[in-house]
Amino acid sequence: xxxxxxxxxxxxxxxxxxxxxxxxxxxxxxxxxxxxxxxxxxxxxxxxxxxxxxxxxxxxxxxxxxxxxxxxxxxxxxxxxxxxxxxxxxxxxxxxxxxxxxxxxxxxxxxxxxxxxxx
Amino acid sequence: xxxxxxxxxxxxxxxxxxxxxxxxxxxxxxxxxxxxxxxxxxxxxxxxxxxxxxxxxxxxxxxxxxxxxxxxxxxxxxxxxxxxxxxxxxxxxxxxxxxxxxxxxxxxxxxxx
Numbered sequence: 001x002x003x004x005x006x007x008x009x010x011x012x013x014x015x016x017x018x019x020x021x022x023x024x025x026x027x028x029x030x031x032x033x034x035x036x037x038x039x040x041x042x043x044x045x046x047x048x049x050x051x052x053x054x055x056x057x058x059x060x061x062x063x064x065x066x067x068x069x070x071x072x073x074x075x076x077x078x079x080x081x082x083x084x085x086x087x088x089x090x091x092x093x094x095x096x097x098x099x100x101x102x103x104x105x106x107x108x109x110x111x112x113x114x115x116x117x118x119x
Numbered sequence: 120x121x122x123x124x125x126x127x128x129x130x131x132x133x134x135x136x137x138x139x140x141x142x143x144x145x146x147x148x149x150x151x152x153x154x155x156x157x158x159x160x161x162x163x164x165x166x167x168x169x170x171x172x173x174x175x176x177x178x179x180x181x182x183x184x185x186x187x188x189x190x191x192x193x194x195x196x197x198x199x200x201x202x203x204x205x206x207x208x209x210x211x212x213x214x215x216x217x218x219x220x221x222x223x224x225x226x227x228x229x230x231x232x
Contacts (some may be wrong), residue, residue: 035221039164040141044122045157045165045208047221059220062120104212104221105155105170112164 002026009113020024022079030074033099038092125223130230136197141209149190153212
């Protein structure tokens with residue numbers, strides 16, 4: 001069974017940093033590209049970043065470029081999102097999602113971890 | 120990046136069919152067959168319903184179907200059931216001179232009357 005479990009969310013002050021983790025199991029993690037997607041309270045989905053399985057390509061949304069860094073450790077079957085210089089508008093549930101490898105679809109999602117940026 | 124355009128809400132009665140539109144540009148929906156649709160129930164993670172415009176993942180009911188014409192993609196749900204009541208999001212790959220990645224629509228709330 002494919003399983004994605006996010007962790008690392010919590011309350012952080014504006015300007016602070018947080019590192020999210022996503023533990024993957026039930027599939028060959030190193031063979032799949034991965035995404036981070038977030039959802040602000042009561043709002044829609046926002047794609048944030050993509051890390052190709054081969055490790056050669058990374059994409060970011062403009063809203064987080066230069067502040068967030070995606071990384072992965074295939075030996076630990078884990079995906080990460082380092083978030084710096086956090087703003088109130090970064091408050092959201094953050095999901096990691098597996099790229100299905102066919103047409104930029106996310107075929108499996110974690111349950112999400114809540115990040116709250118507030119003083 | 121600007122989001123894809125979806126209606127904020129649609130509704131239908133049990134047994135009826137409804138369609139949700141998703142309008143983009145030639146840089147995303149119109150330029151690639153990389154449109155996906157997701158269903159999200161309150162408090163839950165999104166679930167993939169359609170990928171590559173028309174394809175259903177294993178386990179998704181054949182009451183869900185997708186199509187595309189020009190810059191607009193559509194999700195059709197036939198034989199509406201109470202459990203279909205949820206938020207639906209489209210997404211597409213987008214490539215421009217300054218951006219490559221995924222964009223989502225703003226989401227559509229489906230109410231089953």
